[in-house]
Amino acid sequence: MASKLPDATKGLGAGGMDVEDGSGGGGGGKKVAGRWPGFVHFFFVLTVVTCALVYAPRFLSPTVPVDFLGPRQPSSGRLPVRVDGGRGNEGDALVLDNQVNSPCASMGAHGICCDRSDFNTDVCFMAGEVRTDAASLSFLLFPPQAPNGTANDANATVAEKEERVRPYTRKWEKHLMANIQEVRLRAARPDEADAHRCDVRHDAPALVMTAGGYTGNLFHAFNDGFLPAWLTVQHLRRRVVLAVLAYNPWWAGTFRELVSGLSDHHVIDLLHDKRTHCFPGAIVGTRFHGILAVEPARTKDNRTLVDFHDFLAGGYKDDSTPPEATQQQQQPRRPRLGLYSRRAALLQIAPLGVPHVARGCYEKATAMMEMQYEQYDAAANESSLVRKYPADDVVLRDPEAATRERGWDLTARVYLGGQNVSLDLGRFGDTLRRLHSRALRLPVAGP
Numbered sequence: 001m002a003s004k005l006p007d008a009t010k011g012l013g014a015g016g017m018d019v020e021d022g023s024g025g026g027g028g029g030k031k032v033a034g035r036w037p038g039f040v041h042f043f044f045v046l047t048v049v050t051c052a053l054v055y056a057p058r059f060l061s062p063t064v065p066v067d068f069l070g071p072r073q074p075s076s077g078r079l080p081v082r083v084d085g086g087r088g089n090e091g092d093a094l095v096l097d098n099q100v101n102s103p104c105a106s107m108g109a110h111g112i113c114c115d116r117s118d119f120n121t122d123v124c125f126m127a128g129e130v131r132t133d134a135a136s137l138s139f140l141l142f143p144p145q146a147p148n149g150t151a152n153d154a155n156a157t158v159a160e161k162e163e164r165v166r167p168y169t170r171k172w173e174k175h176l177m178a179n180i181q182e183v184r185l186r187a188a189r190p191d192e193a194d195a196h197r198c199d200v201r202h203d204a205p206a207l208v209m210t211a212g213g214y215t216g217n218l219f220h221a222f223n224d225g226f227l228p229a230w231l232t233v234q235h236l237r238r239r240v241v242l243a244v245l246a247y248n249p250w251w252a253g254t255f256r257e258l259v260s261g262l263s264d265h266h267v268i269d270l271l272h273d274k275r276t277h278c279f280p281g282a283i284v285g286t287r288f289h290g291i292l293a294v295e296p297a298r299t300k301d302n303r304t305l306v307d308f309h310d311f312l313a314g315g316y317k318d319d320s321t322p323p324e325a326t327q328q329q330q331q332p333r334r335p336r337l338g339l340y341s342r343r344a345a346l347l348q349i350a351p352l353g354v355p356h357v358a359r360g361c362y363e364k365a366t367a368m369m370e371m372q373y374e375q376y377d378a379a380a381n382e383s384s385l386v387r388k389y390p391a392d393d394v395v396l397r398d399p400e401a402a403t404r405e406r407g408w409d410l411t412a413r414v415y416l417g418g419q420n421v422s423l424d425l426g427r428f429g430d431t432l433r434r435l436h437s438r439a440l441r442l443p444v445a446g447p
């Protein structure tokens, strides 16, 4: 059951090192499956550390808080994030789909609409009275009630066709998606209402997402899980009920701040809760804009990755300090790193053989955060692989060629799963100095 740490060597896609995000731009989709296939699911080495540093310092260091998430100056030309994420949900009809140019963006007050145009993800929307059917893992859409309480002639308005969707953002990765439960959506006949009486009535729509997939890995928890969920429902301003597949205590405990940042309501454990839940609408599946990406032009309210950062900062802000302590001013000052100024930089150490992968995961996101990205590529003599392979082995001599020859399996097993890096501090120091000089806008000191 539930999400577990993915096996580092199994279930990785095949393919070369080129990294593409396969975001598909919201329409059609680049055929990149097999190129950016599952490599990321065990960035235990440094990238996860980096990710954790940026997004969740608490995972790393409960005793020495490193506050990456402190207040951040709004960048020029953009207002600070509005708390009211969306429009049109105050008094107006419920707007479920916040995505520009989605076929579902203009759906009416009653109906089922699925957007399957994206390369990475399918999302379905149900507007109207929705009830769960636990036995078949279905969401049923009931026809609107006439003022008299009689059923309208709704047969004509909603197609009989049943929609099925697996709510995860890697739909091109078949073997993985097979493990994501399939949720069914269909229109119900009025006469089915008696068999599906509401046990729990919610006054907010449901978002169906999963705590499964690769969620056991931090990078994926954010990239495939929380960022997409945020993209999908941030405009609802927490007026949404998370109905979670593969729900488990680890997920709920580890990410409780994010869960309550997304929703004001209790989470529903969709596979184990056998009650009939009723909602004024439902969203099944989540949006995806690319690796750790938010494309402002694709959200109706021009959201950016900085807004997501602010969402995280809000969730993780430390308000556990008792008021007296704050007044005394005797607290040791917490270190505050980065992310304040637009000159901030993020330095990633890429182990031997994975510089493209490392860059593909974080470079774009770093730019979207208006920070400078710098990468330190470990050389063979810094890798523990020098003790495993003869010096002239292609694995050490030419990792790119080795990868081209032996594919993703080599990357997964050897470069990602099988090496440690000991930094050459001299060379690393040069990198740091270069970064520092650039940050100060000074000429780089020559050797």
Ligand SMILES: *[C@@H]1O[C@H](CO)[C@@H](O)[C@H](O)[C@H]1NC(C)=O
Pocket (backbone or CB within 6 Å): 146, 147, 148, 150, 152
């Ligand atoms: C609702 O009731 C009104 C008056 O009682 C009646 O005229 C109307 O036809 C009813 N509508 C339906 C859908 O039964």
Ligand SMILES: *[C@@H]1O[C@H](CO)[C@@H](O)[C@H](O)[C@H]1NC(C)=O
Pocket (backbone or CB within 6 Å): 152, 153, 154, 155, 189
């Ligand atoms: C709706 O469809 C069902 C099954 O096809 C039929 O029995 C029922 O009479 C229809 N209701 C109306 C109001 O047309």
Ligand SMILES: *[C@@H]1O[C@H](CO)[C@@H](O)[C@H](O)[C@H]1NC(C)=O
Pocket (backbone or CB within 6 Å): 300, 301, 302
């Ligand atoms: C989003 O950005 C576009 C282009 O910059 C602008 O035309 C539009 O008014 C913006 N929309 C909102 C809701 O701010």
Ligand SMILES: *[C@@H]1O[C@H](CO)[C@@H](O)[C@H](O)[C@H]1NC(C)=O
Pocket (backbone or CB within 6 Å): 379, 380, 381, 382, 424
């Ligand atoms: C390790 O390799 C790098 C790049 O090939 C080289 O610049 C560096 O001098 C080497 N360091 C040692 C200690 O051999």
Ligand SMILES: *[C@@H]1O[C@H](CO)[C@@H](O)[C@H](O)[C@H]1NC(C)=O
Pocket (backbone or CB within 6 Å): 384, 417, 418, 419, 420
């Ligand atoms: C990497 O370092 C850890 C901690 O020292 C060690 O347990 C592990 O076996 C090392 N792995 C390799 C491939 O050297």
